[in-house]
Amino acid sequence: DVIWWHNVMTILNSWMRIQTGIVDTSVRANVFSDEKMAHAIRFVSSHEIGHTLGLMHNMGASASFPVDSLRSKSFTAKMGGTAPSIMDYARFNYVAQPEDGVEQITPVIGAYDKYAIGWAYRWYGKTQPWDEIPLLRKEIDSHVHDPIYHYGEQQDSKNIVDPRAQSEDLGDDAMKAGEYGMLNLRRMMPNIINWTTKVGDDYYRAGKLYMGVVGQWYAYADHVLNNIGGIYLENAVLGDQKDAYSPVPKEKQVRALEYLKKNVLYMPEWLFVPALMAKTFPLRDSPIGPFEYAPYNLQREFQYAMLYKLVNDERLLRMVEMENLFGSKKAWSAPEFLTSVRQTVFAKTISGQSLDLKTRMLQQNYVDVLMVSTNKSMEKLNAKKLAGIEQLVEATRPALCLHPQHTSSSQAGLRNVHVTGMMRTSDMLTYKRAELYEIYQLLKQKKRTGDAITKSHYMDLLLRIANTLELN
Template sequence: MTKNLLKLSFTTLFLFIGNVNGFTQIPKKLPKPTGKITSKKTLTDTLKKKADKDSTSKKELKSYAELLKKATTKNGLFKVHQSENDYYFEIPLNLMEKDFLIVNKISSVPLALNESGVNKGVNFDNKVIRFSRNKSAKTIWVKTIVPQVESAPGDAITRSVKDNFTGSVIESFKIEAYSPDSSAVVIKMNKVFDGTEKSFNDVFTDIGLGASPKTSLSAIEKVKTFPQNVVVRALLSSRVMDAGISVPISMAITTNILLLPEKPMKPRFADNRVGFFSTPRWYFSDAQHKLETRELVTRWRMEPKPEDQARYLKGELVEPVKPIVFYIDPATPPQWRKEIIAGVHDWQKAFEQAGFKNAIQAREVTDTTDYDGDDVRYNEITYAASPKSNAMGPAVVDPRSGEILESDVIWWHNVMTSVQYWMRVQTGIIDSAVRYNKVSDERMGHAIRFVSSHEIGHTLGLKHNMAASASFPVDSLRSPSFTNRMGGTASSIMDYARFNYVAQPGDQVTNITPQIGTYDKYAIAWGYRWLPGEDPHQEIPVLKEWIKVHAKDPLYHYGEQQKMLDIIDPRAQSEDLGDDAVKASRYGLANLKRLIPQILNWSAPEGDNYYQAGKLYLAAIWQWQTYAEHVTANIGGYYLEDPVSGDGKDAYTPVPVKTQKAALEYFKEQVFLMPEWLFNKELLKKTFPVKDTPVGPMEYAPLNLRREYQYSLLYSLLSESRLLRMLEMEVLFGKDKVFTVAELFNDIRPAIFAQTMKGKSLAITDRMLQQNYVDALLVSTDKMLEKITKKSLKQTGSDNLPQTCDLGLSKETESSMNPAAGLRMIYVTAMSRTSEAASAKRAELLQILNILENNKNRGDESTKGHYMDLILRIRQSLQTK
């Protein structure tokens, strides 16, 4: 079995997980057209023929007693009858045409899928269904619907809504018998769970394996029925091809059929200035001039008891009708349970600002008699034994209202690996307890508590707020009094603001772990404070006023996550701290410079090899790269807002010229030269930077690593979208008010070719810098111009991929998963082949060619050969003589 067995691509993985930032969404894609147009009559005839085929005449129906004489029965939402290997649902007729939600989750996986991050608790598909009795055909049909539309009762347009948003039939069951009082039908359900049909779940397709279950190797394992739902667990088996090898795969799938509330929760309309996940809703009415489209906030039903409503409205804290309760998976190691529970309870203070006490709780499972982690009545923090380093907080949502019905946080065991490296690299210099290969349980517990709180935040409906870290002044992060008063490293735990790398030795800062902050409490209050009334439209003025009160305070600012490889607003970045990336990064560099010489002492005790030292070394280099990325985002960056009339804000403001130039100076200092202390010669005698890969540890040669990282950052600096944004701002504000593309190139070129213009011989690192710069220009220019030189046209649609929290440290992983694609971006790349960006890059190549031609006979032989190589490359690309 190959080591790379079933390594699913991150695109595939995040598509099948089906959640946005931790939240399961009802699929929005329509079935692909078949290319064949079918009339309404033909469709009806086809469905009727299928129904006739499945039908049984009244006289052929078995009696209830005869059919179930050997069956055992369980009572619940449906009666479930088991007769040997056959399973029958007894569905009351009064539940026909009611809304049910099918929730499909993975309950067990083999090693091959485990290594790909497919683990217990992953929710891969949900759909809303209705059971419908076809009296004439003696069958029960199952329709799937997308309940996205609402229309005013009594309006004429409601007739059209009913005709234009109908459900689609996905399954048909023969009625086997009627209950003795004729109030329910009995149907045999095996085929939709044992792999015969894919209508209720199609797991192998949904997770990207493209296989079908083998029915002879698949079976229903158990069925349970509860007051609100029925749970079916089945083992599905198949074989998939991997690297030419046929690999057996068996998975346990748990399907919940959940009765949705008869009366949906009153929805709350989303506002882009507060970061909640949402589900779409369309409103039709006769009085409209256009369709009303809204996004409904995803949140739990949090309401005061009827007898407490008056007290609640006076401002008293009251307990909700139904608190949110999370259960800790009994498989969780005992030493971490207390901290995970604490991470849940930390949100109680936030709910108190919404007017509720004891609103969110966490409990250990003390009696497993009735407890079942697969039952949607229980919210579970699931512990997955896996090498994957991650965590996620998905939820099951009622798409009619945005109500969160159930949630399972998935906690991958190896998340502690990422947490450990963050602590060691970012704060090891100021905290001796986290320096060594195994940090203390106390410190790890604090970190686990922070991760727990972050993921619970997602289960409450909160998106990432990547601008929260920018609300803290950089130097305040060096203040013990400020960090103790504000808590943590940002105004929101929903940022990826890790540990305090800004604090320096001697600052005596000890509050260095992210915590729930000002924004989190405000956001929960905004989303969960109960308002009387039935119409969500009546809440809009109140909700806007709550935002207006804090509109100018940076502690309450929400900054949406952006595409990781193309940051537009440098205030809303992952992994950064403080309101000044250059200053924060310089503090971080100072601590890294102290850390590098200590790696052998911290990671290689006597008698051990240097594997752990090599891994810590690579983590330190990644941290250096992260600082450079934070700074680079300022160049060509905009400050993005979601302004409303009267708030005095602008939607797009270019980063000040002074800030952009300071960022470029940092870039030249750190990336052009790359600090020698980063490549410590004593350390490199013992180990190169080490990365774990599917084929084993990979040792990165230092010169190769320098070339790779330098090139990556140069390519990012010269990116098409960055230059096009700078050109947009030049047109809007005038070139005297912005940092222009011409200024950028005129500042870069003399620094890169300084030694050349002096006629000196070049060191290998000088030659590498020039090669990387020229190649970044050549490759990016060729990509912009490929539509001119190639006959084929490559279409690039927007990747609106779902995501989980990425808690890993791997830059390669981050690049491939692209977690924020489809979030807030500015489209600037149309017709880029004819843009000033293409002209500027070609003009820069001609300037470089002129410098090289004038100096090609100067310097030593290596330098001359280097110049000729660059000349040939540029001439070939520009097709010059």
């Protein structure tokens, strides 16, 4: 049986417009042709039938394609779709650019799916089941080092360990894929009203599409962020020359943070265009009607969510584990990472500049996420706020194919690495308190620099940090 939600076509409409509307003119209108929607429904239903045949989500499949290959008309025509498995949540090809001429942009049944079904169901004509075991073993061994046949288990979406096995991502390099994706989002922004509104219409559909664009931008950032403190997980067995655990290469983690510095810590101006916001704010539906998000508030909440995830406990503890096992040349150390974040967040303070509203917001949010972990009473006070932000983030990223075992209430079968035992006595808290103290010392030195509002901002942060660290 396949459970088919009543609004699947609404979600598909949103995905295709946002992810491929720039390269496919047929998905820009409010209503698609029957042929176009049927093609998308075929993708979703094929995925669900895969589950009925016993296939699990293969979230690591999409990482086997080099990002630039998704811009190749010949490669995508040969391989089909966006990943070697339709059991990934690879979605539509948001990497392809208008000039590429790529036509195969929808996920399809791939090489991994055919291989997995063959392994499970092929009839060998043997009289006893155990006679097939050597043949099945040979099938696995013949593909063990071919990335097309890589299997990456689904993980808890709020605690990604292996960044190759993420939902909604494409290709082997999240930073490069995100840059290409954002180029298309930037092209789309000036067209939101034209694509959604006719003379006499209100701007409800425009606001919905606008929120979808913001959510897609956030998804790219999330894919990148999960490379920091990431661990590559393999289903290693004796004789296959694979390691079960290895850190995401240090240089890749550094590149991930550079992406976030460039595109996320200061939210991009092109995402908040005054001409569009004069007509509509980003909005989402709620039980009491459309919920409209004021731009500055939306920026603050998204930025807080990203910073909170950036320095969350599990991420820093994984960094400690990997540095301890593999050394600082292969694994990025948590103190070095936190220093790099601080130098970016407080760059204008270090140079003695007056701070604008967005810089003050960034510094307030960063100090607050550090305080949440170092003061348990503060953590309780922030629990409601964090829950609200998580709801916002989820609302901008509509999900398909959510099966009971994949909800937050039951994480059975999801791949994880336990690092949180005895957290209160770990170095992670030492690092965060040290960061707060470094910020405190910097603000003491600079508290008389800048304009009046900058000085007031520094005094506020000093009082907050002093209260949290119980400084005299």
